[in-house]
Amino acid sequence: xRVLRIHPEKCxxxxxxELACSYxxxxxxxxxxxxxxxxxFEGHTSYAPYTCTQCAEGWCMTACPVGAITxxxxxxxxxxxDRCVGCKLCAIACPFGTMFYDPFKCxxxxxAPACAEACPTAAITYEDVETADWLGDFARERTAxxxxxxx
Amino acid sequence: xxxxxxxxxxxxxxMNAIRTIREEETERSAIxxxxxxxxxxxxVLPYYLDRSIAESHVFTATARVLRDWNVTTHLGKRxxxxxxxxxxxxxxxxxxxxxxDCLIATGSSAVRxxxxxADGPGVHSFWTLDQARGVLAQIQPGSHVVMIxxxxxxxxxxxxxxxxxxxxTIVEVAPRILPRMIDDTGAGLVQSWLEQHGVAVRTGAKLTxxxxxxxxxxxxxxxxxxLVADVVIMATGxxxxxxxxxTSGVKxxxxxxVDERLRSSAPNVYAAGDVAEGRDLITQAxxxxxxxxxxxEHGRVAGANMAGKDVRYRGSLIINIVEVCHLDVxxxxxxxxxxAETASGVKADRPAYRRLLWRGDRLIGAIILGPxxxxxxxxxxxxxxxxxxxxVALGSWKAHLKKNPFDIKLAFIATKTTGSLLPETIxxxxxxxxxxxxxxx
Numbered sequence: 001x002r003v004l005r006i007h008p009e010k011c012x013x014x015x016x017x018e019l020a021c022s023y024x025x026x027x028x029x030x031x032x033x034x035x036x037x038x039x040x041f042e043g044h045t046s047y048a049p050y051t052c053t054q055c056a057e058g059w060c061m062t063a064c065p066v067g068a069i070t071x072x073x074x075x076x077x078x079x080x081x082d083r084c085v086g087c088k089l090c091a092i093a094c095p096f097g098t099m100f101y102d103p104f105k106c107x108x109x110x111x112a113p114a115c116a117e118a119c120p121t122a123a124i125t126y127e128d129v130e131t132a133d134w135l136g137d138f139a140r141e142r143t144a145x146x147x148x149x150x151x
Numbered sequence: 152x153x154x155x156x157x158x159x160x161x162x163x164x165x166m167n168a169i170r171t172i173r174e175e176e177t178e179r180s181a182i183x184x185x186x187x188x189x190x191x192x193x194x195v196l197p198y199y200l201d202r203s204i205a206e207s208h209v210f211t212a213t214a215r216v217l218r219d220w221n222v223t224t225h226l227g228k229r230x231x232x233x234x235x236x237x238x239x240x241x242x243x244x245x246x247x248x249x250x251x252d253c254l255i256a257t258g259s260s261a262v263r264x265x266x267x268x269a270d271g272p273g274v275h276s277f278w279t280l281d282q283a284r285g286v287l288a289q290i291q292p293g294s295h296v297v298m299i300x301x302x303x304x305x306x307x308x309x310x311x312x313x314x315x316x317x318x319x320t321i322v323e324v325a326p327r328i329l330p331r332m333i334d335d336t337g338a339g340l341v342q343s344w345l346e347q348h349g350v351a352v353r354t355g356a357k358l359t360x361x362x363x364x365x366x367x368x369x370x371x372x373x374x375x376x377x378l379v380a381d382v383v384i385m386a387t388g389x390x391x392x393x394x395x396x397x398t399s400g401v402k403x404x405x406x407x408x409v410d411e412r413l414r415s416s417a418p419n420v421y422a423a424g425d426v427a428e429g430r431d432l433i434t435q436a437x438x439x440x441x442x443x444x445x446x447x448e449h450g451r452v453a454g455a456n457m458a459g460k461d462v463r464y465r466g467s468l469i470i471n472i473v474e475v476c477h478l479d480v481x482x483x484x485x486x487x488x489x490x491a492e493t494a495s496g497v498k499a500d501r502p503a504y505r506r507l508l509w510r511g512d513r514l515i516g517a518i519i520l521g522p523x524x525x526x527x528x529x530x531x532x533x534x535x536x537x538x539x540x541x542x543v544a545l546g547s548w549k550a551h552l553k554k555n556p557f558d559i560k561l562a563f564i565a566t567k568t569t570g571s572l573l574p575e576t577i578x579x580x581x582x583x584x585x586x587x588x589x590x591x592x
Contacts, residue, residue: 032526037526037530039560039561039564041561048564050560050564053569053573055572055573056573056574056576056580056581056582057575057576057577057581057582058581058582058584061582061584061585062447062448062451062577062582063443063444063447064585065163065192065193065194065195065211065443066192066194066195066208066211067211067585067586069584069585070584070585070586071583071584083208085194085195085198085203085204085208086198087194087195087197087198088472088474088479088529089194089443089444089472091472091529091532091533092444092470092471092472092481092532092533092536093444093470093533093536094533094536094537095533095534095536095537095540095541095568095572096533096534096537096569096572097529097530097531097532097533097534097535097536097537097559097560097563098530098533099529099530099533100529100530101523101529131573132570132573133567133569133570133573135564135569136564136565136566136567136569136570137567139561139564139565140565140567143561143565146551146561147547147548147550147551149551150547150548150550150551150553150554150555
C-alpha cells in the first residue's frame with residue numbers, strides 16, 4: 001500500500017501542505033481544518049508535518065460504534081460522513097492523536113494526496129512502503145535544548 | 152458436526168464477537184444469537200434523541216445482515232438460566248439452546264434512585280432504545296428537564312436536551328459533577344461552562360421523593376429548594392445483568408471473572424463487555440470496565456478465541472470522552488490514583504486543563520479538558536491515550552511535561568511513541584473494515 005512518507009529534515013515549515021489539505025478536504029483554504037499539521041521544533045528552527053499513519057489496527061475504525069469508518073480503495077481508513085454521528089469515540093481511541101474533528105482524518109485524498117503534491121521540497125512523498133514512525137529520530141535530535149531547559 | 156456458538160446479548164460485545172468469529176473461523180460454524188432487543192448501538196442514542204439521525208440509523212445489524220452472516224436469532228427473548236454441565240441455555244419462553252461454546256454478553260441495565268415516586272409517570276431512564284423513545288416523546292421546546300445524576304451517561308445527552316429547546320437542571324448527590332470521570336478542578340471548570348450555557352447545576356443535592364402535581368413532577372430535595380419538572384431523567388447508574396447466572400456455577404466477583412482469552416471459570420463459556428471482569432491494562436488486576444471500547448475489544452478477542460485462534464488480550468484501558476456545548480472532556484486510565492505522581496495545568500483565558508499521572512516515568516492516567524475549537528484539544532486526547540496505552544518510558548520528558556503539561560505532542564513524538572504503537576493490534580493482524588459480510592470460509 002502507498003502511504004504518506006514524511007522526510008522531516010526537508011520540511012521548511014511553509015505550511016503549504018496544511019493549505020492544500022484543508023482545500024481538498026473542505027473546499028476552503030483554512031489550515032485549522034487540515035488533517036495534516038506542521039509542528040515547530042527547537043524554537044522554530046525546524047519543522048515537521050504530522051498526520052495519520054494508516055495503522056494496521058485502525059483504532060478509529062474498530063472503535064466506531066456505527067461502522068462509519070471503512071477502508072477505501074487505496075487502503076486509507078476513511079470516515080463515511082453520512083454514517084458518522086459525531087460521538088468522538090474515534091478521537092479518544094486513536095493513540096496517535098491523528099483524529100481531528102471537522103474533518104476527522106486523512107483519507108489519502110483518494111490516492112492523490114494534496115499535501116504531497118503541494119510540498120515544494122518533497123518533504124512529504126506518497127510511496128509504496130511500510131508505514132513507520134517518520135518523525136521519532138528527527139524529533140529526538142531536535143528537542144535537546146527543550147529537554148535541557150526542563151532539567 | 153460444525154461447532155455451535157451461542158452468543159447471549161446483541162449489544163456491542165456480542166455483535167463484535169459474531170463478526171470476528173466469521174472473520175477468523177477455519178470451518179463454517181453455526182452461530183445462534185439470543186438478544187432481548189434488536190441489535191443497536193447505545194452510543195448513538197443521544198443523536199437519535201436530538202433528531203439528527205433517524206431511528207433506523209441506530210441498528211448495528213438488521214435482519215438482513217444477520218441473515219447474510221448466517222446467524223440463527225432468538226430476538227425479544229431473554230436467557231434465564233445457563234447449565235454449564237449440560238451446555239444448555241434456557242430462554243424465558245422455555246426454549247432450550249444447546250451450544251459447544253457460548254459468550255455471555257448481557258450488558259447492564261439502568262438503575263433508578265431508590266426514592267418514592269421514582270417509577271412514576273414522567274420519570275425516565277435513558278439507557279435502552281425503548282427508554283430513548285420515551286424521553287423523545289416527552290421533551291418539548293420549553294420543557295423543564297431535571298436530570299438526576301451527573302455522570303457519563305447524563306453528560307452524553309446534555310447537548311441533545313438543550314438542542315430540543317428544553318431548560319435543564321442537573322442534580323448530583325456527590326460534591327461534584329462527573330465524579331467518576333474527572334477530578335475537582337476539572338469538574339469545577341465544566342460546571343462553570345455549563346452554567347454559562349444556561350444549565351442549572353446542583354451538587355451535593357439529595358433527592359428524597361417525586362410527586363405528581365397537576366401533570367408535572369415535584370422533586371423534594373433533602374436540603375429544601377424543591378424543583379418542578381416536566382420530565383425527570385434518572386441517570387443514576389447501571390447494574391450488570393448477572394442475576395440469571397446464579398445457578399450457572401460460573402465464577403462471579405464484581406463481574407464474571409475472565410482470563411486473558413476472555414474465558415470464564417467454565418472453559419467453554421466466555422464473557423465480554425459490561426458483565427466481564429477482565430484485566431485492567433494499567434493495574435494488571437481484574438476489573439469491570441463498563442464502557443463501549445472495552446466491549447468492542449472484549450467481543451473481538453472472545454470471538455477470535457471461539458473461532459479457534461489463540462488471542463490473548465493485554466487488558467482494557469478506562470477511557471471516557473464527552474463533549475458538552477463544544478467543550479471536550481476526557482479521562483484515561485488511573486486518573487484518580489491518589490498514590491501517583493501528578494502534574495497539572497490550567498489556562499487562565501479559557502477552560503483548558505490537563506492533569507497527568509505517573510508511575511515512575513510512565514504515564515498511567517490523564518484528564519484533559521478544552522474547547523473543541525482549540526486545534527490541539529482533540530489531538531492531545533489521542534496522544535495522551537497513546538502514552539498511557541503504550542506505557543512508553545518518558546525519561547527526561549517527564550520533567551518537561553511536569554513543567555509544561557500542555558506540551559503533549561512534542562513529548563509524544565520525541566519519545567518515539569508512534570514506533571512503539573504501530574506494531575500493536577488487538578487480534579494479531581490488521582483489522583478488517585466493517586460494512587462487508589465477514590466470511591473466512
